[in-house]
């Protein structure tokens with residue numbers, strides 16, 4: 001058994017206090033007991049008479065887990081924060097180390113983060129609001145989440161009650177403060193497991209919390225607790241955990257209106273009533289209670305179905321959009337995701353995108369779709385998306401050399417020949433001025449491509465490059481013609497003045 005010197009724990013930060021002990025977050029890393037740890041130290045107020053047996057039970061709990069197979073340990077750790085090692089101060093045991101509750105077993109309340117203890121489930125909505133944990137608790141207010149939490153609690157007791165080499169372990173002080181709750185997914189972790197003891201251990205100290213005392217103890221028919229008293233307390237926790245509102249913490253009627261109607265059917269009500277029976281022989285096992293609750297969750301659950309999922313294309317240009325389409329039954333929201341690069345888009349209206357939802361994943365990957373509702377989710381592949389990269393595309397406009405024949409000799413119609421001689425344009429060949437093609441820059445399509453989602457848009461980009469070149473070519477030809485005409489006019493003027501009649 002591992003025993004750790006208290007001085008090695010580092011700075012201790014208080015996490016919570018019970019009637020017998022103070023629990024701290026351990027500041028330093030302890031290589032022999034890896035992970036985030038909590039240290040439970042018996043309060044100085046625990047007198048010597050109780051201290052010895054309590055520490056002895058603690059040691060037995062550590063030893064019990066040490067003797068388990070890895071699979072048994074894993075199951076226990078799934079449901080409890082079981083004692084892992086003892087802590088001593090100058091050689092004397094003072095408490096034990098256990099796993100600290102994971103972060104999702106804490107909720108926000110007015111005083112800051114606090115352990116989401118089972119008892120918070122019973123607060124009525126106005127009380128929860130006044131204490132500032134109404135929002136954090138909201139997921140636990142869903143009927144099936146409550147039922148699932150109760151099933152987990154019963155499972156934890158079932159695991160503790162399993163026969164272990166002739167031992168019959170008894171949890172003892174089941175109450176609404178000894179289980180912590182998380183909601184996504186619904187889980188519980190049973191705390192205070194250092195009080196778990198074998199039914200054969202006559203020296204064990206296992207207290208009762210008020211309003212949890214079983215009838216056989218109340219009536220002094222027996223002093224020590226056993227697995228049947230555990231079942232009695234478990235049934236009370238289940239009823240009180242399902243109920244909300246004033247009086248829920250003392251409730252012992254599974255048919256009470258404080259328990260949401262329809263959560264338990266008559267079989268469940270009868271089962272829990274049997275668990276509370278004064279006739280101990282009537283009481284079911286924790287396993288039976290768990291099996292009923294699990295079955296009830298499955299009966300009431302109406303998870304969504306993903307009927308189909310597909311991509312609009314499975315090959316596309318990097319950076320282009322792809323449309324994801326799906327069909328579903330009973331979904332409340334949709335999530336599109338990939339395991340690659342944590343790509344995820346969530347909270348989509350499942351009926352809001354009949355033509356598909358556009359996505360631009362950063363890389364090629366398998367795209368999956370999940371439809372979600374309060375009772376679960378169903379997911380499947382939409383397709384594997386492949387990307388290709390656009391090579392830099394250069395469209396350079398190099399118009400072919402234009403060969404314009406020299407302007408033809410102008411032949412005047414006969415009528416004109418009859419007229420008095422006018423200055424006539426020269427019939428000689430007029431050389432054309434040189435034609436300068438415009439400098440048309442090459443068009444690089446690569447930057448335009450990610451913005452162009454369809455081939456038509458891409459064609460438009462290329463088309464406008466050609467149009468720009470066209471305008472340039474047009475302007476060059478017009479300019480050349482203008483200069484030719486100018487030259488012709490100048491030439492003919494010159495010739496006309498040479499042929500003119502001398503002034504009278």
Ligand SMILES: Nc1ncnc2c1ncn2[C@@H]1O[C@H](COP(=O)(O)OP(=O)(O)OP(=O)(O)O)[C@@H](O)[C@H]1O
Pocket residue numbers: 015016017018019020021022023038040081098099100101115117173177178191192193
């Ligand atoms: N592993 C843990 N991680 C974080 N907080 C814890 C852990 N175990 C206990 N706590 C907090 O400390 C409080 C007291 O713990 P616990 O119930 O074990 O003490 P206790 O003195 O034995 O209680 P009781 O009055 O039931 O005998 C719990 O209600 C919870 O808020």
